[in-house]
Amino acid sequence: MIEVPKFQESFNYAYIDEFTKKEIRRKTLKAVAVPGYQVPYSSPEMPISRGWGTGGLHLTLSLVGPDDVLKVIDQGSDASVNACNLRLFVKKMANCALTFDTAEATLIQTRHRVPEEILTEKQILVLQVPQPEVLRGVERHEAKTRMMHAEADYAKIWVTLYEAYVRSGALRSGAGHPIMVNGRYVATPSPIPSWDVPNLNMARCLYLFGAGREKRIHCIPPFTRVEPLEFEDIRFKVEEFIGIKCSVSGQDKAFMDQIYADDFSRSWVINDSNFLDKVRQGPRPPQRLFANPE
Amino acid sequence: MGYVAVKGGQDAIENANKLVDYFRWRGRTQPIELDQARTQMRLAVDRAMGEGSLYAPAHAALALLQVEGDTFEAAFHLRAYRATLERRYLSETLNTREMFVIRRISSTFRDIPGGQILGPTRDYSFRLLNPSLLNASLGSIEKFISDLRDEIDPAKLHAMTTYKKVIDIFLQEGLMSRQGRSGEDRRVFDVTKEAIKFPVPRSAALQMLARAETGALMCMAYSTMRGFGMSHGTVGELRVGDVPVRIVDRRGRLRYVGKIRVSEAEMVGGAGRGAAQSPDQGRGARRAAGPRYSIGYGLCFGQNETKAICMGMVESALRNPNPDNPANNQEFVLYHTEVIEGYGFTNHLKLPHYVTFQAGLEGGRRVARMNEAKGKEVTVSAGGAEENND
Numbered sequence: 001m002i003e004v005p006k007f008q009e010s011f012n013y014a015y016i017d018e019f020t021k022k023e024i025r026r027k028t029l030k031a032v033a034v035p036g037y038q039v040p041y042s043s044p045e046m047p048i049s050r051g052w053g054t055g056g057l058h059l060t061l062s063l064v065g066p067d068d069v070l071k072v073i074d075q076g077s078d079a080s081v082n083a084c085n086l087r088l089f090v091k092k093m094a095n096c097a098l099t100f101d102t103a104e105a106t107l108i109q110t111r112h113r114v115p116e117e118i119l120t121e122k123q124i125l126v127l128q129v130p131q132p133e134v135l136r137g138v139e140r141h142e143a144k145t146r147m148m149h150a151e152a153d154y155a156k157i158w159v160t161l162y163e164a165y166v167r168s169g170a171l172r173s174g175a176g177h178p179i180m181v182n183g184r185y186v187a188t189p190s191p192i193p194s195w196d197v198p199n200l201n202m203a204r205c206l207y208l209f210g211a212g213r214e215k216r217i218h219c220i221p222p223f224t225r226v227e228p229l230e231f232e233d234i235r236f237k238v239e240e241f242i243g244i245k246c247s248v249s250g251q252d253k254a255f256m257d258q259i260y261a262d263d264f265s266r267s268w269v270i271n272d273s274n275f276l277d278k279v280r281q282g283p284r285p286p287q288r289l290f291a292n293p294e
Numbered sequence: 295m296g297y298v299a300v301k302g303g304q305d306a307i308e309n310a311n312k313l314v315d316y317f318r319w320r321g322r323t324q325p326i327e328l329d330q331a332r333t334q335m336r337l338a339v340d341r342a343m344g345e346g347s348l349y350a351p352a353h354a355a356l357a358l359l360q361v362e363g364d365t366f367e368a369a370f371h372l373r374a375y376r377a378t379l380e381r382r383y384l385s386e387t388l389n390t391r392e393m394f395v396i397r398r399i400s401s402t403f404r405d406i407p408g409g410q411i412l413g414p415t416r417d418y419s420f421r422l423l424n425p426s427l428l429n430a431s432l433g434s435i436e437k438f439i440s441d442l443r444d445e446i447d448p449a450k451l452h453a454m455t456t457y458k459k460v461i462d463i464f465l466q467e468g469l470m471s472r473q474g475r476s477g478e479d480r481r482v483f484d485v486t487k488e489a490i491k492f493p494v495p496r497s498a499a500l501q502m503l504a505r506a507e508t509g510a511l512m513c514m515a516y517s518t519m520r521g522f523g524m525s526h527g528t529v530g531e532l533r534v535g536d537v538p539v540r541i542v543d544r545r546g547r548l549r550y551v552g553k554i555r556v557s558e559a560e561m562v563g564g565a566g567r568g569a570a571q572s573p574d575q576g577r578g579a580r581r582a583a584g585p586r587y588s589i590g591y592g593l594c595f596g597q598n599e600t601k602a603i604c605m606g607m608v609e610s611a612l613r614n615p616n617p618d619n620p621a622n623n624q625e626f627v628l629y630h631t632e633v634i635e636g637y638g639f640t641n642h643l644k645l646p647h648y649v650t651f652q653a654g655l656e657g658g659r660r661v662a663r664m665n666e667a668k669g670k671e672v673t674v675s676a677g678g679a680e681e682n683n684d
Contacts, residue, residue: 011378012378015377015378016377016378017377017378017379017380018380019380019381020377023487040488040489040490040491041488041489042486042487042488042489043489044377044486045370045373045374045376045377045634046374046377047371047374049370049634049637049638049639049641049642050634050635050636050637050638050639050642051635051638051639051640051641051642052638052641052642052645054638074645074646075646075647075648075649075650076649079302079303080303080646081303081306081307082645082646083303084303084304084307085307088304088307111645112647112649112650113649130639130642140625141492141625142491142492142625143491143492143493143625146491168661169661169664169665169668170657170660170661170664172657174650174653174654174657175649175650175653175654176650191650191653192649193649193650193652193653193656194653194657195653213635213638213639215489215490216489237660239652239653239656239657239660240656240660241656255649255652256652257648257649257652258648258652258655271649271652
């Protein structure tokens with residue numbers, strides 16, 4: 001229908017124009033240099049919605065090259081509709097290789113999960129972050145939270161953890177347990193389950209966190225100390241799947257999804273789709289197992 | 295290494311896309327042509343360009359057609375397209391005094407120099423459905439235009455002209471000062487190249503508001519008038535028309551690159567707390583000098599008067615911070631009127647959250663187990679939901 005030449009342009013390699021990609025890479029380097037610090041960046045609009053992984057896409061597209069092998073997961077699964085969508089988009093724009101295999105990927109974009117399989121120094125994990133400001137729950141104003149970070153004033157979040165303990169008997173229940181990065185900045189690990197938090201500590205890979213809507217990048221470089229906030233006597237704990245086995249593989253050492261059948265009967269299955277595939281096929285891939293004290 | 299459901303996800307997306315097309319075409323009506331949409335859905339195009347932050351009527355019309363008229367999606371498509379374009383030049387500052395005016399009104403004075411020009415507006419039409427529109431044809435359109443032309447007496451036409459501004463009256467009468475506020479951050483910021491940091495310079499606030507969602511801005515502006523603010527701005531001047539855009543080329547020559555249609559509102563702020571304050575005047579001196587007014591400035595692409603007026607009111611409110619009112623709070627207004635971010639994030643709730651939810655559920659169950667073990671009777675709050683940041 002349209003023969004107007006202005007509608008026949010193609011897009012730049014990896015969608016974003018080169019100047020903006022350069023800017024994002026500079027900001028990423030700054031984030032690497034100051035672990036846990038949230039670096040503001042331009043965050044151009046993407047053809048997918050804000051809140052659907054634009055921050056992750058910015059990082060992925062600014063880093064990806066034709067030789068990269070990309071894996072995209074959402075809530076642990078390569079199969080999630082949004083993961084499929086992002087994967088196809090990056091493939092279309094950057095012509096990189098795709099994989100479901102965690103070990104084979106050079107670049108992994110993920111939402112709300114860190115893969116069970118241990119990542120290496122050859123890999124970058126890009127996490128999509130809905131709310132990069134870990135202090136937003138205790139202080140709603142951005143100008144103030146930036147000041148609190150600058151002054152390492154984390155009293156309010158400690159009090160919140162204490163109050164959660166007093167009220168409920170646990171430090172905090174839910175995803176995205178706040179972490180102390182390199183002993184300096186308190187940051188959000190993005191809403192990953194507590195199960196994944198110990199994987200961030202002294203890891204061999206690079207963790208990048210992109211929050212597109214809020215226009216912030218933060219980072220955990222390789223071999224960086226990451227400690228979940230906890231008290232000396234009241235410790236951080238990962239999720240306990242007590243007496244639960246994966247209904248597909250029969251294994252019990254992984255983060256589990258709860259599945260309801262049509263008759264509302266409940267069963268469990270390993271959440272990480274590629275890890276489940278590997279477990280079913282034979283020797284279990286390298287995985288860090290967390291001791292659950294008590 | 296296949297994971298069966300992966301194929302399922304991709305198939306689902308493809309099928310969803312097909313169904314979107316099916317629901318678009320299943321009425322089997324004539325496709326709307328791009329030019330029809332561009333000209334006959336003029337205000338929708340204008341709104342999409344403003345919120346999409348890209349002045350490109352044909353692209354905006356295409357976006358509107360593609361998304362079946364959804365204004366959020368249309369703006370979104372334009373923004374996404376815009377992000378792929380390199381910024382080669384910055385235009386010179388637009389001078390709206392050069393505007394070729396199609397409409398211009400002021401509500402602060404009965405008569406204004408150059409006169410009030412009502413122009414194309416629905417303000418004084420009855421909002422009655424008009425079935426005669428169904429009989430419109432190319433023939434009737436031609437007849438309408440030639441009749442209209444016949445009504446015009448060429449001898450009575452004025453020469454093309456530009457108009458002085460109503461604020462010139464304020465300046466001349468000493469009711470307003472050209473001076474900026476003391477301590478105001480006057481840097482020129484680019485919100486598309488840098489993330490804003492608070493407090494933001496006025497230029498960044500104006501850019502954010504010019505790109506903001508019309509309805510969201512209206513909500514903010516309305517709240518300032520209705521009880522969550524202290525202002526009832528007055529339209530100093532509202533003008534709609536075409537302004538030339540110029541750039542300086544690589545050899546330093548000023549070049550005309552085209553014209554864009556804009557709506558501009560200069561809202562007169564109250565003489566009380568909203569008054570302009572000269573740095574060198576004490577309170578007493580200011581009183582003695584008579585009332586002083588300030589301007590809340592609104593400007594947006596195309597003809598979108600609601601947006602321009604509301605932007606002016608909100609801009610005025612933002613320059614008078616007050617934690618009691620949402621509209622007087624920079625962070626509240628600028629973050630939450632941003633159309634693409636708000637639209638995306640509210641819709642992301644449709645994404646799966648089962649890991650996040652599982653983490654919360656397990657946390658809650660663990661607490662229950664612990665309490666059971668201790669024999670304590672403690673009510674467990676719903677795990678994680680309030681704190682999981684998502």
